[in-house]
Amino acid sequence: MIRAGIIGGSGYTGGELIRLLLGHPAITLDFVYSTTRAGKPLSDGHPDLLGVTEARFSGKVNPEVDVVFLCLGHGNSSTFLGAHKFSPQTKVIDLSNDFRLHAESQFQGRSFVYGLPEFQREAIEAASHIANPGCFATAIQLALLPLAQAGFLGEAVHINAVTGSTGAGVSPSATTHYSWRNNNVSWYKPFTHQHLGEIGESLAALQPDAGELLFLPMRGNFTRGIFATAYTRFTDSLQAAETLFDSYYQDAPFTVRSPHPLDLKQVVNTNFAHLHLHKHGDYLLVSSVIDNLLKGASGQAVQNMNLLFGLEEKLGLELKASAF
Incomplete structure (x- = not known):
């Protein structure tokens, strides 16, 4: 069994990661580290785990685990790794944005590989440290990677994507408060969102003149959930585009082209x-839908873990949607 640890287990991504790892047939969850909930049952922070596990949050870190997941706020992963040493054999999967960009992928002798399996599965399989992609970045890249590989992104791409409130994290704020968010919609960070950097680097690797x-x-x-749409000039036929996407994702178990318009419940x-x-x-209009906490965060982290350890890519992740 692979021994796993979680750093920062009290947030949304930490909670989803706990749920996935507890049900993973190849994993033993060694510890869930939290400075604010040490000693308390996991179900105190995540009521959905009541009756599932009697485990408690830990105030200690086991540096000998086989894999550690960092579910910390952006900017905190590098600080944590600087203060805590793990075994040279411990694989690290970071869910923050600390190591996603090329210029930030090297840290204290560690080399972080960008963890989008549909983009560079072989590099992930050979890695020891993974920078898990952002949620918007995942949805948008999956909509555009086949076009970039074929050289069809020479003109501007217009993208609109709407995300659920869990994308803003567990700590309440003015724009996640129920009274404000309910029956409401708004834009933020227009044209400057932080995920543009990682998206741009991936696309440029496939099409330098994107x-x-x-x-x-x-x-x-x-x-x-995230519902993303992207459109750009594409003078070939719809059938040609469908063939392009089907070919690119033929070996991607989690990325599927639907012949029908999409909705988030899928x-x-x-x-x-x-x-x-x-x-x-x-x-050409490409629509892309994902769960921001799973394919956009914790689920993709487990997918990356499966690849790191040579496991079947879908192991522990065969979850069905509730469509009604």
């Missing part, structure tokens, strides 16, 4: 990404 990404992020009045509570293509004149 066009500008014009991204408008939106806050939705729901809790889970993917919420799963590690799937569903894509749909629509042609209008000389423009």
Whole structure:
């Protein structure tokens, strides 16, 4: 059994990771480290675990685990790794944005590989340290990677994506408070969202002359999921685009092209990404839906762990959506 530890287990991504690892047939959850809940039952912080486990949050870290997941706030993973030493054999999967960009991927002798399996599965399989992609970045890259590989992103790409309130984390704020978020919608960080950096680097690796990404992020009045749309000029046929996507994702177990328009319930509570293509004149519209906490965070982290340890990629992640 693979011994796993979680650093920062009291938030949304930590809670989803606990749920997945407790049900994973190849994993023993060694510890869930939390400075604010040490000694308390995991179910105190995550009521959905009541009756599932009697385990408690720990105030100590076992440096000898086989894999450790960092579920810390952005900017805190590098600080934590600087203060805590793990075994040279311990694999690290970071869910923050600390190591996603090329310029930040080297840290104290560790080399972090960008963990989007549909982009670079072989590099992940050979790695020891993984920088898990951002949630918006995952949904948007999956919509665009096949086009970049074929050289069809020479012009600007217009992107709109709406995310649920869990994307903002567990700590309440003015824009996640129920009274404000309910029956409401708004944009934020127009054209400047932090995930643009990692998206741009991946696309440029496939198509160096890729066009500008014009991204408008939106806050939705729901809790889970991301619905992203991206359109750009594409003068070939819809059938040609569908063939392109089907070929690119033929070996991707979690990324599926749907012949029908999408909705979020298809993917919420799963590690799937569903894509749909629509042609209008000389423009191709690509829709992409994921669960921001699973394929956009904890589920993808487990997917990366499976690849690191040579396990079947879908192991522990065969979750069905509730479509009604």
